Amino acid sequence: MRSxxxxxxxxxxxxxxxxxxxxxxxxxxxxxxxxxxxxNFLRHVVEQTLGGHSAGLKERSLGMEVFGRxxxxxxxxxxxxxxxxxxxxxxxxxxxxxxxRDAELRIELxxxxxxxxxxxxxxxxxxxxxxxxxxxxxxxxxxxMAPPAxxxxxxxxxxxxxxxxxxxxxxxxxVILTAAAVASGVGRSPSAIERFWSPVWAGSDSVLVCLxxxxxxxxxxxPASDVNPxxxxxxxxxxxxxxxxxxxxxxxAKLSGLLQAHGxxxxxxxxxxxxxxxxxxxxxxxxxxxxxxxxxxxxHQLRFAFEYxxxxxxxxxxxxxxxxxxxxxxxxxxxxxxxxxxxxVVSRYMDPxxxxxVVVVAGIGKDxxxxxxEFVTNPKYLETLAGSAPANWxxxxxxxxxxxxxLNGNSGPPKVLTSYFW
Numbered sequence: 001m002r003s004x005x006x007x008x009x010x011x012x013x014x015x016x017x018x019x020x021x022x023x024x025x026x027x028x029x030x031x032x033x034x035x036x037x038x039x040n041f042l043r044h045v046v047e048q049t050l051g052g053h054s055a056g057l058k059e060r061s062l063g064m065e066v067f068g069r070x071x072x073x074x075x076x077x078x079x080x081x082x083x084x085x086x087x088x089x090x091x092x093x094x095x096x097x098x099x100x101r102d103a104e105l106r107i108e109l110x111x112x113x114x115x116x117x118x119x120x121x122x123x124x125x126x127x128x129x130x131x132x133x134x135x136x137x138x139x140x141x142x143x144x145m146a147p148p149a150x151x152x153x154x155x156x157x158x159x160x161x162x163x164x165x166x167x168x169x170x171x172x173x174x175v176i177l178t179a180a181a182v183a184s185g186v187g188r189s190p191s192a193i194e195r196f197w198s199p200v201w202a203g204s205d206s207v208l209v210c211l212x213x214x215x216x217x218x219x220x221x222x223p224a225s226d227v228n229p230x231x232x233x234x235x236x237x238x239x240x241x242x243x244x245x246x247x248x249x250x251x252x253a254k255l256s257g258l259l260q261a262h263g264x265x266x267x268x269x270x271x272x273x274x275x276x277x278x279x280x281x282x283x284x285x286x287x288x289x290x291x292x293x294x295x296x297x298x299x300h301q302l303r304f305a306f307e308y309x310x311x312x313x314x315x316x317x318x319x320x321x322x323x324x325x326x327x328x329x330x331x332x333x334x335x336x337x338x339x340x341x342x343x344x345v346v347s348r349y350m351d352p353x354x355x356x357x358v359v360v361v362a363g364i365g366k367d368x369x370x371x372x373x374e375f376v377t378n379p380k381y382l383e384t385l386a387g388s389a390p391a392n393w394x395x396x397x398x399x400x401x402x403x404x405x406x407l408n409g410n411s412g413p414p415k416v417l418t419s420y421f422w
Contacts, residue, residue, distance in 0.1 A: 009049070009118070014105050016050045019118050022105040031091040038091065041066050041084045045116050046107065057114040085114060089352030090301065094422065097350055099395060111280065111353050192382035195394035197262070200283045200348065200357045206265040208284040211252055212292030213270045214243040247366035247411070248288050251373030255285060255361070258377050279354040288369055289345075289362035290315055290332075298353065299360050303420050304345045304399045306362065315364050317343055317401060328401065328417075330364035339406050344368035344414070346375055349397035363404075367411035371404035375414040389421065396421045 023046050026032060032039045044066050045057055059081045063069035067080050075081070089109050095101065106119040190198065201207055252268065259266045269278070271292050278284075279294075286295045289306040299305050302320075309316045309329070317328040328343040344363035351358040361376055363369035375381045385400065386393065400419045405412040 009054075014118050014120055018105055019046065019050060019107065022107055025104065026092070026095055026107060029095055031095055037067070037084055038088050041081075042088050042092075042107075042109075042116075045109070045114055049116055049118075054115045059114070062114060081114070085109060086301065086353060089355075091352075093350040093352045093355075094397070097395070097397070099392075108355075109352075111276075111355060190394075191379060192386040193258070193377075193379050194262075195386065196348065196376065196382050197258070199394060200285075200359055201259075201262070201264050204282050205263075206267065206282050207259055208274070208278055208282050209252060209255060209266050209268045210274050210284060210286050210292065210294055211244060211248055211268060211270055212286075212288030212290075212295070213272065214245070214291050245288070245291065245366045245369070247363075247370035247373075248291070251287050251361055251369055254373050254377040255287075276354065279351075279356060279358070281356075283357040283359075284354075285359045285361060287361050287373070289360075289364065292362065295360055295362050298351055298358060299345075299347055302347060302349065302399060304347070304401055306345070306364070317345055317364065328364070328403075332365075336409070339365070339367075342366075342368035342371070342404050342406055342411065343417075344372035344375075344402040344404070346372050346400045346402065347398070349399075363402075367404055367406045368402070370411045371402055371414035375400070375402060381414055381416075385416065385419065389419070393421055398422075 023043065027039045027043065032042070041062070044062070048054060048057055059075050060071075060073075062081045063073060063075065063078070064071055067084075069078065069080070089111065092107065092109060096104070096106065103121050105121060106117075108117045108119065110117060256266060256268070271288075271294050274294065279298075286292055286298070289295050296306055300307065304317055304319060304326070307316060307318055308314065309318075315330040315332060317326045318324050319326040330342065342363055342365045345360060347358070347360040349358060350356070359376070361369065361372045363372055389398075390396065398419065398421045401417045402414040403417050404414055
């Protein structure tokens, strides 16, 4: 007998006992077992929802009940609930990313909400059973041009002879279809390009490409700098402000060609015209780092992320496993003629905030972005990565730190400095 539905939950939701059993599996996993705050947070919101009290799952109440904050604490100055929810979303996404958990009940924390959702897993279909085809006796062959002797011979064929002929024809058809499949690439091992990109476009025929743009209205050479700042931007001002680095445009062109070659639609947006809601609808590719706020916002919790070094104000790629420090630095005030090397990060991961795969193709400077764009679109470099990656790297989140030499204003080939899979 099915238990009564929980208030606030759909009638077809999994039963509470099944949800609690799945919660136990999740909390026992290494992703949660070694933490104190995140298991308490997830357990609390799950139990409150199962108890029909999801309406009370607000930031302030969670801060008080889970983290012991004062009832009047400043949620802006102390974002413990928001950061914990974001981390829980990330760890849930990592938990369910393992293929062995495809058949487990789903506990999800939607972006922008503290109320978890529970879903039965997608039913895994049993593989079709081989069925011995019924051999129907073929209809009499109609060969109006055949000589009378040949027609008479055909009429004398026994059912067994006709069966052998049908078997031979079927075998020939199988050989032809197999050859066609091999010629078209079906049945072969996927290339490194396909293994890198297939998790991104799997289940979606469209990809959102977000391009960073530069705005510098205080530039003395900007014809719009003298315009009244309270007035509506002119046509010329809008065009002048949409400055795209050549390296970013080149990277966008390479990605567009790759997507088109694989039959994928794509929508190119500037960082100004894209919203977080857009990224919840389809996978996204973020081009550029310090000129693309979406890259900085969505990837700041990854192991390798872009930020301005607090002590110097210089752009860096920091390493969370190295105390937040990294040896990869840039200097935007340095004369470009003195720049000899640039660095980049390529990330491919399930973003817990948007619930979609996100790819970051970005450098500290323009040369790093160009090298990262070459890395994710050139089979040679991805084959090198595949050679040193774990066996199931195409099903895991990954980050790759790259370097590239800069010579006379031109970036060299990308070189892998380190990689991280989880």
